[in-house]
């Protein structure tokens with residue numbers, strides 16, 4: 001297998017007529033094509049249930065790219081690589097036509113038997129598709145075979161274990177690329193670089209100098225049309241088990257001895273292993289749940305979660321989670337990592353705030369008052385960048401201090417929830433780089449941690465639900481979680497990179 005930046009491969013997308021493929025995958029592949037990151041030696045087979053021709057499928061891809069990017073440069077060259085295969089996956093016998101098409105395309109585009117199978121399908125199909133791919137001979141080629149798998153990877157630890165064992169009958173761990181799209185975000189990837197490429201941060205990155213770390217990922221949107229899925233998932237499984245814990249792992253891990261996939265993953269795994277476990281009756285001391293009621297979003301009156309489509313009138317599902325994580329290792333003992341995420345909050349924003357400890361005394365002006373703490377803010381989205389909050393002398397004759405912000409704004413190319421993350425991840429997969437995908441060990445530990453919380457929440461109804469207004473920053477209890485430790489959530493709007 002050649003390891004190049006523009007590898008040849010046949011990409012089979014299961015769920016090619018679906019929402020994810022339309023909104024994220026085709027625009028991402030087009031970006032890669034236009035930037036020359038995939039060579040002419042590629043082909044895509046779109047698999048769906050609908051009775052589409054190649055021409056209909058190509059028109060669908062053309063429209064998706066246009067809607068997402070507005071760009072059409074060399075679109076005909078791009079879509080000519082796309083082929084449609086109708087295949088009802090509930091019937092195992094229907095793979096033979098797909099096998100034949102794969103072999104023809106392999107020869108036509110000289111793909112060297114390299115195959116990527118992207119499962120953009122409901123998770124109940126994951127196990128059977130992988131089994132059928134193997135038994136029907138689609139993985140029997142001389143090139144690489146890689147499986148890209150979407151979330152959710154299970155519903156809890158037992159179901160994830162079952163799914164994993166099923167998949168592992170056909171694909172080995174190093175052939176499996178489990179997507180966590182936050183790992184494809186530019187500034188999430190930057191966490192490691194900020195930490196390990198700057199002499200000024202790493203020496204301070206521990207419990208001697210950091211008082212607490214806050215990770216917020218808030219959304220303005222409500223549950224939209226995903227009520228059926230979300231009712232069974234809630235914010236804990238939807239966001240905390242994967243994206244939030246992955247960000248915490250990147251913030252807390254030890255420097256890897258090398259920047260290889262294995263070394264980085266094993267450092268992240270060590271963090272997840274060090275997460276302080278709690279007993280059932282302690283869950284309430286560490287975690288807070290919320291559900292949005294009616295309110296205002298972007299100037300419009302909006303309904304509460306319980307009024308959304310496919311949501312129970314008395315739903316006990318959380319749309320907001322705030323938590324305090326303790327990492328019981330030498331570096332982080334005593335430093336709380338606060339996380340919060342929710343739907344229908346005041347703004348769409350993902351930010352990390354690293355709050356440094358106060359200096360021992362204030363020599364300046366109001367000497368009995370503490371100075372504003374130093375903060376390092378990592379702006380993940382919608383703006384991308386970092387801000388360092390410092391104190392300097394106020395101009396003039398008095399020795400007064402004033403807080404200032406040193407700002408770096410990364411040129412965010414596309415704004416929020418763009419194909420950007422998927423573009424990077426698809427390219428990584430084509431190059432065989434699994435660093436920004438989640439290893440089974442990470443998935444397993446994350447589920448084990450989250451299951452402890454959901455076991456308690458599922459047993460007890462929250463009689464306060466709905467307990468936060470749409471358009472707010474969540475329930476009051478989330479503020480109390482920090483207040484009892486003497487902290488507060490840094491208001492995300494005041495931290496904006498643009499305001500500096």
Ligand SMILES: NC(=O)C1=CN([C@@H]2O[C@H](COP(=O)(O)OP(=O)(O)OC[C@H]3O[C@@H](n4cnc5c(N)ncnc54)[C@H](OP(=O)(O)O)[C@@H]3O)[C@@H](O)[C@H]2O)C=CC1
Pocket residue numbers: 014015016017018019020021047048049050087088089090119120121122123150151152
């Ligand atoms: N949409 C999103 O933003 C995100 C989605 N995901 C995950 O991606 C996956 C796909 O989601 P999404 O695209 O939204 O789902 P959709 O419901 O939009 O699409 C489902 C796809 O599966 C196909 N399909 C369903 N049943 C069969 C069958 N028996 N045989 C063959 N094909 C079938 C459908 O084909 P047809 O239409 O022809 O019936 C369609 O292409 C899920 O795991 C989801 O959790 C993850 C993150 C974000």
Ligand SMILES: O=C1O[C@H](COP(=O)(O)O)[C@@H](O)[C@H](O)[C@H]1O
Pocket residue numbers: 219238239350416417
């Ligand atoms: O995985 C998911 O992420 C999105 C939020 O992603 P972002 O890139 O827009 O921050 C969330 O809306 C969705 O519920 C969840 O499944």
